[in-house]
Amino acid sequence: MVLVGAVRDYVNRMLHDLNGMKVLLLDTHTVGIMSVALSQSELLQREVFLVEKVDAPAKEVMTHLKAVAFLRPTGENINHLKRHLTSPRFGEFHLFFSNFLKPSHIQILADSDAHEVVQQVQEFFADYFAIDPYHFTLNLPSNYLCMLPTVLDPQNSQLACDRIVEGIAAVFLSMKRRPAIRYQRSSEISKRVAQDAAKLMYEQENALFDFRRSEVAPLLLVIDRRDDPVTPLLNQWTYQAMVHELLGIQDNRVDLKNLPKVPKDLQEVVLSSEQDSFFKSNMYENFGDLGANIKKMVDEFQSRAKSNQNIQTLEDMVKFVENYPEYRKQQGNVSKHVTLMTEMSRIVDERQLMSVSQTEQELACTAGQPVAFEAVVQHLNNDRVTEIDRLRLVMLYALRYEKESPQSVEQLVSRFGARSNRWKPGLVQTLLKQCGVEKRTGDLYGNRDLFNRARNMARGLKGVENVYTQHQPLIAQTIENIVRGRLRDVDYPFVGNHYQQGRPQDVVIFIVGGTTYEEARMVSMQNAAQNGTRVLLGGSVVLNSSSFICDLEEIHRMKRVERSSILR
Template sequence: MYNFGKTQAQLLIVERGFDPVSPILHELTYQAMAYDLIDIQEDTYKYKAEDGPEKEAQLSEDDQLWIKLRHKHIAEVAEQIPKLVKEIAASKKKPDGKITIANLSQMMKKMPAFRKQMTEKKAHLHLAEDCMEHYSKNVEKLCKAEQDLAVGSDVEGVKVKDAMRTLLPVLLHPYNPPDKIRAVLLYIFSLSGTTTENLNKLIQHVKIEDQQEFILNWKALGVPIITSPSFFSRKPTRRDRSQEDTYKLSRWTPVIKDVMEDAVENKLDTKEWPHLSESPAAWNGSGAVSARQKHKASSQDERRTGSRLIVFVVGGMSYSEMRCAYEVTQTVKSCEVIIGSSHILTPTGLLNDIKALSKAPSKAPMETLTIEERSNA
């Protein structure tokens, strides 16, 4: 942990093995879900229009609706987008009724000015429907097992005593191999490792005997895969979020959010997070600007002149962790939380990265540094 004197900033550096669970789970917020389930290349979403040709939508900072919705749960997104479409349609004096992609096309052909206004909304209507279709077909049942394994308890708060009993229905269902691999990994993570005999059975069941690296290579990140009497794995102490209002299939909170909240509240354990420069007496104190002191200033202006927390994840960051930076920034107001990494991970991309560790080149190529300032979202 680094501190930067007068600027009232902290830099926290963590490695990917710090939290292997978050980038593996099926996340149900809009951005994370879209990049996990839909084939989005270079931030470009391609979809089939009703009139035939394929269309593209750029998911970027220029898309205000994307910025507004990307960190919301898919249930909220699926509810909000049709409402936005109806509001615009109503402003054009169209009769009330169910708005579908098909009749939107007819409306857009008749109203040139309306066409430009609707393009962004229509793309997101397609994307949200695409996400929900994948969710209904394959993801919904998976999510319950994943959440139970990750959290260690079910929706009612009853502790999971037999993780294999939770995993077994996933293995018996005809899910695709990557989804089964993700479930097996969550099972292993929940136990802080398993026996060699049990692991071999799991690998045989998923039928990845020739691709064991998807699982075994996690040990290179310091994540226990095989239990060993000489290995002691200490899981981080988690914040109690049992009273928080969450969706049943989104109960897991990335570990990095606990760290972010502890950091801005000056509660980090210095034994686990030693300072590499002199620690200020009150990191989030006099340097922070509160809304009470400047009523006319926007919360974003206050954050820019107040404290700043920078979190760098070595080995890639997930979209759920990016969301956490945004959420903490919005909650704290006087502190801007920035998260960055060498690259952004999707579950599929992470599994491929893990597998590739077996044949990593002696001289790895330079990776692009990715910085995400969630306060601007």
């Protein structure tokens, strides 16, 4: 069920059984899918000597190469393949598609293959980015569509919904399972995705999903990002989440080109739990422990480097040469993690994030409106606090106290607006209209019922390991309710008559609107507990606070356009 393994298996089946030199033809989407599954060195081991985009202009003919095309089954890609097959540059074509292929597309390919260079056509359902063993994303463009009423942009909203359904279907086909499906009742988009997924799996492609039944079917739960707007607004203090928040991660790569004093060989680095053992061991460690572990790694490397300098005999030299690739790899890893730690430390100091984050955590986890108000005001008046950090604090305050103290919310919004050049105060109101208490199903602050209040009190009495990581995303409560059989049908109904008896062993939670690495960490911890339920987390994108706010900006813009058109 581990996602990375499923995608790697598909890729190996494409490449392993095909002897000889190969060129890999990819599209914009599958480039990312492939890059998170296999490293460049692993591709070379499989005799892939050239990687090209399928839409690239024609180059020289290389009939000694076999073309392996791995593409999404879109009309655009079919047309690109038609061009390749009409005037083939390669000796053979092996065509693999990441999802369902329409019969009309198969006919176009057959008609185009006049030179009979196509050796095989297969569907390999790797239509998602397996960024970690239990975490996948679809890298959906225009993610803001997931938070818009469909009437504002019905055509693009439907395209986004279709893409989500296709991605979810690919996940279950790669698992060889058909799930029972539930959704968040209060969310229109979650309902649409769930119903369309059920229609695809149980009607349109019923035969394809007719796998051997298990005693308890796996569960697909489709929920809405708007149910927990707090998690993507918070600063993060565990390694993977912190890198994404401060530097950004795209397809397990971190772009450092625009940062000062970064060496050329470190301007783009890979952060993959499959390819980097240090990262795998430390991706969920907090900032303080991470610093100590990086220092330990540096000390161990320096000790090894000194031993390598003591080459006195031919035998010593042979031993060093044999270990040299591993030595170079370790050297690169040390430089990478030291560079990332250095850059993040610089940003934390520049933006005074330790102080800002402490206030964020208090807003997310503890009550006390007057104290919270004064803390936010203090940060709004601090010139060293950046505009985006001020905005996040006001947003977190507004989400917490929109009903309890609406006047203080207005005061903070006004104070923020008076000093902001980049963002308009109306963005906070857009957030509340999209993600406010009236729109949410879950008990975001744990104060709606006696059970959640008691649990929060118990957490407070025990204390927390780190004041900066005390927040728990809402998904932790959702997972607990699934495991204990307490997920309420009235809030999360099943689609159709496909109910579930008993506790599911496998659960896929898909968040329409995007996941966060904090939630991925929570899922990993749940799976490590081995309580009989294994959870996969997926979403339309992987958010940080900047991308979440950008989505809100786009919604704010479209709402203004809608109001203007109505007034005209």
